[in-house]
Amino acid sequence: MKPRRPVVEGYFEERADGSVVLVGGRCDACGAYFFPKRFSFCRNPGCGAPGLADVELSTRGVLWSFTDNRYAPPPPYPAAEPFEPYGVGAVTLEAEQMVVLGQLARGTDVSALRAGQLMELCAEDLYETDDAVFRVWKWRTA
Amino acid sequence: MSEVVVLGAGMHPWGKWGRNFVEYGVVAARAALADAGLGWDDVGFLAAGNTMRNGYPGYVSGSTFAQALGWRGTRVSSSFAACASGAVAIDSARAQIQAGRCDVALVVGADTAPKGFFGPLPGVRPEDPDWIRFHVLGATNPTYFALYARRRMEAYGATADDFAAVKIKNSRHGLENPNARYRKAFTAAEIAESPVVADPLRLVDICATSDGAAALVLASAEYAARRADRDRHVRIAAISTVTPRYPNTYLDMPDIATDSAVGAASPERSFRDSIAHAAYEEAGLGPDDLSLAEVYDLSTALELDWYENIGLCAEGEAEALLRSGATALGGRVPVNPSGGLACFGEAIPAQAIAQVVELTTQLRGEAGGRQVTGARVGLSINQGLFGHGSCVIATR
Numbered sequence: 382m383k384p385r386r387p388v389v390e391g392y393f394e395e396r397a398d399g400s401v402v403l404v405g406g407r408c409d410a411c412g413a414y415f416f417p418k419r420f421s422f423c424r425n426p427g428c429g430a431p432g433l434a435d436v437e438l439s440t441r442g443v444l445w446s447f448t449d450n451r452y453a454p455p456p457p458y459p460a461a462e463p464f465e466p467y468g469v470g471a472v473t474l475e476a477e478q479m480v481v482l483g484q485l486a487r488g489t490d491v492s493a494l495r496a497g498q499l500m501e502l503c504a505e506d507l508y509e510t511d512d513a514v515f516r517v518w519k520w521r522t523a
Numbered sequence: 524m525s526e527v528v529v530l531g532a533g534m535h536p537w538g539k540w541g542r543n544f545v546e547y548g549v550v551a552a553r554a555a556l557a558d559a560g561l562g563w564d565d566v567g568f569l570a571a572g573n574t575m576r577n578g579y580p581g582y583v584s585g586s587t588f589a590q591a592l593g594w595r596g597t598r599v600s601s602s603f604a605a606c607a608s609g610a611v612a613i614d615s616a617r618a619q620i621q622a623g624r625c626d627v628a629l630v631v632g633a634d635t636a637p638k639g640f641f642g643p644l645p646g647v648r649p650e651d652p653d654w655i656r657f658h659v660l661g662a663t664n665p666t667y668f669a670l671y672a673r674r675r676m677e678a679y680g681a682t683a684d685d686f687a688a689v690k691i692k693n694s695r696h697g698l699e700n701p702n703a704r705y706r707k708a709f710t711a712a713e714i715a716e717s718p719v720v721a722d723p724l725r726l727v728d729i730c731a732t733s734d735g736a737a738a739l740v741l742a743s744a745e746y747a748a749r750r751a752d753r754d755r756h757v758r759i760a761a762i763s764t765v766t767p768r769y770p771n772t773y774l775d776m777p778d779i780a781t782d783s784a785v786g787a788a789s790p791e792r793s794f795r796d797s798i799a800h801a802a803y804e805e806a807g808l809g810p811d812d813l814s815l816a817e818v819y820d821l822s823t824a825l826e827l828d829w830y831e832n833i834g835l836c837a838e839g840e841a842e843a844l845l846r847s848g849a850t851a852l853g854g855r856v857p858v859n860p861s862g863g864l865a866c867f868g869e870a871i872p873a874q875a876i877a878q879v880v881e882l883t884t885q886l887r888g889e890a891g892g893r894q895v896t897g898a899r900v901g902l903s904i905n906q907g908l909f910g911h912g913s914c915v916i917a918t919r
């Protein structure tokens with residue numbers, strides 16, 4: 382079996398027990414969260430503290446909005462042949478007071494979704510090469 | 524600061540012409556100069572909007588157009604602020620005039636656009652949020668437009684019929700615009716047959732990518748006052764190029780997450796509201812003063828968001844305002860009398876300039892079959908990805 386790798390380093394982790402978490406940054410000085418972490422410092426202009434701690438973000442949130450993509454995006458999206466449409470959801474994390482985007486899990490019926498419903502994090506294959514399967518975080522209905 | 528005056532406006536028609544963007548820009552620049560009754564040698568400063576998809580000449584658009592018009596030692600600036608590039612170029616030209624460094628400035632934006640979805644620049648760049656959103660999530664521009672559209676449906680009860688009504692309105696407006704790429708009046712039945720690209724948006728709800736160019740000749744109030752054509756002069760009462768205030772908790776392209784509201788007070792206004800607010804403050808005017816508005820209808824649904832952002836109605840009431848007919852030609856405050864992006868498609872660095880060309884044409888009373896009767900004050904607004912605001916208020 383091919384090894385599993387995240388599609389991008391440092392954004393999320395899959396654990397041996399099957400759980401998935403997004404990894405962001407948190408400022409110890411003001412409490413702000415950042416996803417992705419991107420930089421080593423806090424971007425709150427009233428703070429600007431030099432360090433951000435790695436932090437696991439909430440794995441559940443409420444759906445802010447959603448859509449689907451019915452046509453293949455341009456590169457660098459690793460679109461399968463034939464193209465497989467996918468949903469996209471924007472989910473509000475309560476503790477972090479931020480919205481995080483993700484594809485919707487395969488098989489999600491976009492027409493049945495409603496803003497405000499509970500969603501939870503999961504991970505699925507995005508694409509594979511000869512050497513590895515690349516994984517990505519997704520939102521699914523909880 | 525004294526107001527700067529628009530002496531000339533010009534465009535190259537929007538389309539998919541497949542030529543070098545410099546060709547279009549020079550046509551628009553010469554049209555604007557001819558409209559002003561001035562020559563290239565009268566220009567003390569050239570401000571241009573950059574294009575990212577036409578190689579190095581697009582990154583140094585100021586000197587590219589200066590060379591194309593013929594080197595004359597003119598000082599230049601080259602601005603990039605995505606869809607807001609044109610407004611930043613106008614602001615750059617205005618600052619030079621207001622600082623007394625020149626009497627006349629030329630502003631140019633032109634683009635040759637690729638077909639289909641806009642993608643990020645090539646290469647593997649995991650540090651670039653624009654690359655990440657495409658590679659990791661397949662989140663195209665229409666993905667974001669669709670999220671905003673669905674949000675209106677969920678939060679305010681907007682319907683696909685409302686979005687179609689925006690398309691029908693703008694397509695009728697554009698019939699009367701010789702510079703528009705699409706001059707066809709859409710019916711509800713035709714819209715219903717258009718394929719869904721990103722639910723709830725259909726292909727005809729989403730603006731195309733186009734080739735085109737727009738240019739303006741700006742002058743100091745003192746210079747303009749000495750001229751005989753004062754009844755055609757339009758004044759730039761405000762230019763807003765604000766960026767968001769932290770924490771920006773509305774999901775903006777190309778980010779895959781918002782700022783966190785933890786640890787900081789939320790700003791008084793949303794980013795899009797703040798773009799218009801800064802312009803109103805500078806102009807000393809408000810939404811009730813507007814005769815018309817040109818708003819960035821990247822999608823039909825987004826036009827409805829702008830109604831609220833520029834204060835034409837309260838949040839959640841844009842659909843009712845649309846249905847009342849207030850924003851159609853003949854209504855209280857026509858929106859996108861040019862036909863908007865629905866009829867033009869997006870030529871990125873030219874678009875904010877084209878909006879001001881339309882304001883100028885309307886305020887002069889030279890808009891022909893799409894003329895807004897008695898137009899006195901016009902507002903144009905748009906937003907460039909990565910946090911660029913763009914709003915211009917013009918008066919006559």
Ligand SMILES: [Zn+2]
Binds near residue numbers: 425429
């Ligand atoms: Zn901080």
